[in-house]
Amino acid sequence: MTTTTRIERHHYDVVVIGAGGAGLRAAIEARLAGKKTAIISKSLFGKAHTVMAEGGAAAAMGNVNSRDNWQVHFRDTMRGGKFLNNFRMAELHAKESPQRIWELETYGALFDRTKDGKISQRNFGGHEYPRLAHVGDRTGLELIRTLQQKIVSLQQEDKREHGSYDARIRVFAETTITELLLDGDRVAGAFGYYRESGEFVLFEAPAVVLATGGVGRSYKVTSNSWEYTGDGHALALRAGATLINMEFLQFHPTGMVWPPSVKGILVTESVRGDGGVLKNSDGKRFMFDYVPDVFRKQYAETEEEADRWYTDPDNNRRPPELLPRDEVARAINSEVKAGRGTPAGGVFLDIASRLPAEEIRRRLPSMYHQFKELADVDITKEPMEVGPTCHYVMGGVEVDPDSGAAFGHVRGLFAAGEVSGGMHGSNRLGGNSLSDLLVFGKRAGGHAASYADGLTARPKVSVGAVEAAVETALAPLQRDTGESPYTLQQDLQAVMGDLVGIIRREGELVDALGKLAELRERVAKVSASGGRRYNPGWHLALDLRNMLLVSECTAKAALERRESRGGHTREDFPAMDPSWRRVNLVCSLDGDTVRLERKPLPKIRAELIRLFDRAELAKYLTDEELAEFDALVTDAEAEEASK
Amino acid sequence: MAEQKSTGAGKSGTKRQFRIWRGDESGGDLQDYMVEVNEGEVVLDVIHRLQATDAPDLACRWNCKAGKCGSCSMEINGKPRLSCMTRMSTFEPDETVTVTPLRTFPVIRDLVTDVSFNYEKARETPAFAPPADLAPGDYRMQQVDVERSQEFRKCIECFLCQNVCHVIRDHEENKPAFSGPRFFIRAAELDMHPLDEKSDRKEYAQREQGLGYCNITKCCTEVCPEHIKITDNGIIPMKERVVDRRYDPLVWLGSKIFRRGETPQTSVTTPRSGSAAHSGSPAGVHSHAGGSHDPRAEAQAQRGVNWHREVPKPTAPAVDDRGKLPLTELTFDRAAAPSPFGDDVTFPLPPEHLNFAHPEQDKH
Numbered sequence A: 001m002t003t004t005t006r007i008e009r010h011h012y013d014v015v016v017i018g019a020g021g022a023g024l025r026a027a028i029e030a031r032l033a034g035k036k037t038a039i040i041s042k043s044l045f046g047k048a049h050t051v052m053a054e055g056g057a058a059a060a061m062g063n064v065n066s067r068d069n070w071q072v073h074f075r076d077t078m079r080g081g082k083f084l085n086n087f088r089m090a091e092l093h094a095k096e097s098p099q100r101i102w103e104l105e106t107y108g109a110l111f112d113r114t115k116d117g118k119i120s121q122r123n124f125g126g127h128e129y130p131r132l133a134h135v136g137d138r139t140g141l142e143l144i145r146t147l148q149q150k151i152v153s154l155q156q157e158d159k160r161e162h163g164s165y166d167a168r169i170r171v172f173a174e175t176t177i178t179e180l181l182l183d184g185d186r187v188a189g190a191f192g193y194y195r196e197s198g199e200f201v202l203f204e205a206p207a208v209v210l211a212t213g214g215v216g217r218s219y220k221v222t223s224n225s226w227e228y229t230g231d232g233h234a235l236a237l238r239a240g241a242t243l244i245n246m247e248f249l250q251f252h253p254t255g256m257v258w259p260p261s262v263k264g265i266l267v268t269e270s271v272r273g274d275g276g277v278l279k280n281s282d283g284k285r286f287m288f289d290y291v292p293d294v295f296r297k298q299y300a301e302t303e304e305e306a307d308r309w310y311t312d313p314d315n316n317r318r319p320p321e322l323l324p325r326d327e328v329a330r331a332i333n334s335e336v337k338a339g340r341g342t343p344a345g346g347v348f349l350d351i352a353s354r355l356p357a358e359e360i361r362r363r364l365p366s367m368y369h370q371f372k373e374l375a376d377v378d379i380t381k382e383p384m385e386v387g388p389t390c391h392y393v394m395g396g397v398e399v400d401p402d403s404g405a406a407f408g409h410v411r412g413l414f415a416a417g418e419v420s421g422g423m424h425g426s427n428r429l430g431g432n433s434l435s436d437l438l439v440f441g442k443r444a445g446g447h448a449a450s451y452a453d454g455l456t457a458r459p460k461v462s463v464g465a466v467e468a469a470v471e472t473a474l475a476p477l478q479r480d481t482g483e484s485p486y487t488l489q490q491d492l493q494a495v496m497g498d499l500v501g502i503i504r505r506e507g508e509l510v511d512a513l514g515k516l517a518e519l520r521e522r523v524a525k526v527s528a529s530g531g532r533r534y535n536p537g538w539h540l541a542l543d544l545r546n547m548l549l550v551s552e553c554t555a556k557a558a559l560e561r562r563e564s565r566g567g568h569t570r571e572d573f574p575a576m577d578p579s580w581r582r583v584n585l586v587c588s589l590d591g592d593t594v595r596l597e598r599k600p601l602p603k604i605r606a607e608l609i610r611l612f613d614r615a616e617l618a619k620y621l622t623d624e625e626l627a628e629f630d631a632l633v634t635d636a637e638a639e640e641a642s643k
Numbered sequence B: 001m002a003e004q005k006s007t008g009a010g011k012s013g014t015k016r017q018f019r020i021w022r023g024d025e026s027g028g029d030l031q032d033y034m035v036e037v038n039e040g041e042v043v044l045d046v047i048h049r050l051q052a053t054d055a056p057d058l059a060c061r062w063n064c065k066a067g068k069c070g071s072c073s074m075e076i077n078g079k080p081r082l083s084c085m086t087r088m089s090t091f092e093p094d095e096t097v098t099v100t101p102l103r104t105f106p107v108i109r110d111l112v113t114d115v116s117f118n119y120e121k122a123r124e125t126p127a128f129a130p131p132a133d134l135a136p137g138d139y140r141m142q143q144v145d146v147e148r149s150q151e152f153r154k155c156i157e158c159f160l161c162q163n164v165c166h167v168i169r170d171h172e173e174n175k176p177a178f179s180g181p182r183f184f185i186r187a188a189e190l191d192m193h194p195l196d197e198k199s200d201r202k203e204y205a206q207r208e209q210g211l212g213y214c215n216i217t218k219c220c221t222e223v224c225p226e227h228i229k230i231t232d233n234g235i236i237p238m239k240e241r242v243v244d245r246r247y248d249p250l251v252w253l254g255s256k257i258f259r260r261g262e263t264p265q266t267s268v269t270t271p272r273s274g275s276a277a278h279s280g281s282p283a284g285v286h287s288h289a290g291g292s293h294d295p296r297a298e299a300q301a302q303r304g305v306n307w308h309r310e311v312p313k314p315t316a317p318a319v320d321d322r323g324k325l326p327l328t329e330l331t332f333d334r335a336a337a338p339s340p341f342g343d344d345v346t347f348p349l350p351p352e353h354l355n356f357a358h359p360e361q362d363k364h
């Protein structure tokens, strides 16, 4: 076959797939280690999803409250993830994020400052002290731009030394990787296409770092962009690596569902805190019907009492709109499924009829302006239409905590950022992602470089594998009998949104798996019209199989985990079950079927578990584990006494 | 309230006419589409609907759909805009919406252009030079001191400013020497960075980035979706300080004496306003300080360079019979883009109306 000989080939030591925070940090590290490094990105350089992060990056620098330190951060992270986190990752993250943030300043970042000139830190849900380094509400932009500019500065160095900007680090923008190529069980390269021309390109490299971000595009309502099709998750599976925690997705209970121009954009929870109420299409304030028994004592039973709380919180109980996220989401979900939702599949969040326009604008200036400018929605005049929105995936490639090397039977594959799993357990704290990108991006890049160093012979890409990759990639263009990729994407989003969404039930999950199997047949026959040059229909057709594979993992794991924890809520098993805390669900690929296995969680080191109170641990641990903890404490005390 | 709102969502959209440029570097044309538009949508939503229906291979860039990534730049009814931030409700109900790719950059396909020019310029702009004696974690800066640079760091690299700048719009020949407003503010940002070690950012901008080509038409500021005051806060201070240094009286005198082969800056203005200007009393000054009462500006104006002077205000070209701007090249009656000086201005302009600093002048 002649096709393979005409394919553009590049040789690198380390190939980083993804140009978000994790990918760029990994690439910088690999280049600093002296490796010839390529960065590959589906969109233009500097546009990756990381630009969207607003809140900040969590790092226990202690600039605002000097009592903050890594132990406190570690504790918060473990609590947030409901103890399902890989403890070693949470530990490394808490210890190393301050250095990673400070390092950004040496690359030129300009964070907001405290009075004494240090990096300012803000409060965020779940963090005990003010901890998020930020720049207004555009922290993600600052992060990605800083890393982008650091890469430019390295390229300028290379230009001075070697005469070419691209001598040791090169960015391939608008290039999509569709396949990883192996030599036995070792990574040998990556295969993809230039979006611009539709031409294929082959990167031969012994080490590949995945930093491709998340999977949100499989959901109808999401804050994620078109890039989030789970490519890295799927590439890893097909290369023989494993995924963990795929049942855990973070949904925000109140994202806009209408109008379309703001669909997926999050409405801060402070709208409810400031008096906003949730109503169904009958105009009923329905949250009163959804107060769980355990919360009865704290929450108001009548609208009158609830309304009094805003001015007199000491003598009244809280309005039920202020129930925890999961409860709010569950209530919205039930209303919509009972046919009392809005046509767009949400409910109304009304602040307009509750506060004077003036007051709303004063308390929620950015909300007001955002919706006014983006959608011409005046939140002082009309209610918002909101519903659960898919935001972040906790699950991802199972990695070695220290090096980011993928588990399973593949060598030379590393992962960092949202595509990797374990760090956040069953739920991520706000702000922990941006620092996660930096900490594990650096680690993955460094370890990929030393792995490449340690090889005696370079793995080889086989001609057959490249030919097969070409064939798979061209197939949708050559068929004209199949369905449109856009229809298939909509159908997939409907299945995932309706049946594997924020609140899950056994029956629906079984149903979803059936529908996904049907979709798999249809996706295998998808056809895209048009040519190879910048053809979004074709690109989507190729992304679909990744979305489908990852969705299957999520649905399977969600069906298996018979408890509710963090980002996984089962209506039929509403409580957290300590015996499930000891289990990770691990997905792997067997031929082309997803296999699910249970794997015990690594045991938390003694000095780390002792950072917690027994009373707190009792909520999470089994009796057996608690007994072990008690023994540990007694031993330690005995040792101390003997000194 | 609930009912009133639900009708909004349920109402099936009206059909609207769109004209979209389809083609590639070998040519193309505007194609008509009738497409459903719903209440509350932006232009990008409509383009996505077209992709899902009539035009599955219609090429367009986007990422965040929230005005944060700067991917979805295009020209909508001739105006450079982010398509995810352009609401359909800003058009008349029966208005045809014409969407074309950015004009300053070569077309790849449909609405996607080759913006690599910007990445090349970014690569040429010298990077942040960290202070050698400060360890990570020891950086101390006051909020007031970082704010000036932070304004420029809001840039989402949508390149709309680059697209409207007349120096390179339709002037391919200026591209090698001119970095454009996006990179002037990058230089300004570093110049104002409290800890940047490099001290010749302005000179560099003048010498290597072609700052001298800019004559402060402010078109860039006008289109910036982040509302960065590109000219007032970035370009003008950069120019001023270059001017300050260059026109340090002694240096200035020196250059007058030693650079004989060149036309001194003052000669541009002397024939017309020189005599009046030399009267020395502010009342009698008829320089082109553009109504500025800033004595420093006035003093500069005497030397022929004054960045506060008002150049002719950009004027939009004549509107058509519907009162709209016929702004795309295909519907416009002239061969090129409307002049940023306004189409009612005749050339040559009187020399005292020009701010000109030759890009080569600092190389000596």
Ligand SMILES: Cc1cc2nc3c(=O)[nH]c(=O)nc-3n(C[C@H](O)[C@H](O)[C@H](O)COP(=O)(O)OP(=O)(O)OC[C@H]3O[C@@H](n4cnc5c(N)ncnc54)[C@H](O)[C@@H]3O)c2cc1C
Residues within 6 Å of the ligand: A017, A018, A019, A020, A021, A022, A023, A040, A041, A042, A043, A048, A049, A050, A051, A052, A053, A054, A055, A056, A057, A058, A140, A175, A176, A177, A178, A192, A211, A212, A213, A214, A223, A224, A227, A231, A232, A391, A392, A416, A417, A418, A419, A430, A431, A432, A433, A434, A435, A437
């Ligand atoms: C609206 C919003 C707000 C958020 N706010 C915060 C916050 O305040 N704090 C916080 O900590 N986190 C926040 N997050 C989460 C955080 O932004 C993301 O988790 C994080 O940016 C992910 O970074 P990443 O480096 O893993 O991937 P990304 O930045 O998403 O980058 C992925 C990269 O991989 C590339 N890629 C993907 N597939 C392929 C392929 N097949 N071939 C080649 N390249 C590919 C993409 O082009 C892209 O460059 C927010 C997320 C959203 C959506």
Ligand code: SF4
Residues within 6 Å of the ligand: B164, B165, B166, B167, B180, B181, B213, B214, B215, B216, B217, B218, B219, B220, B221, B231, B235
């Ligand atoms: S002010 Fe005018 S000439 Fe100067 S950079 Fe901006 S658009 Fe270009």
Ligand code: SF4
Residues within 6 Å of the ligand: B070, B154, B155, B156, B157, B158, B159, B160, B161, B162, B181, B182, B185, B220, B223, B224, B225, B226, B227, B228, B230
């Ligand atoms: S300065 Fe403004 S217009 Fe120019 S690229 Fe940046 S955001 Fe866009």
Ligand code: FES
Residues within 6 Å of the ligand: B061, B062, B063, B064, B065, B066, B067, B068, B069, B070, B071, B072, B073, B082, B083, B084, B085
């Ligand atoms: S899609 Fe990001 S700015 Fe429009």
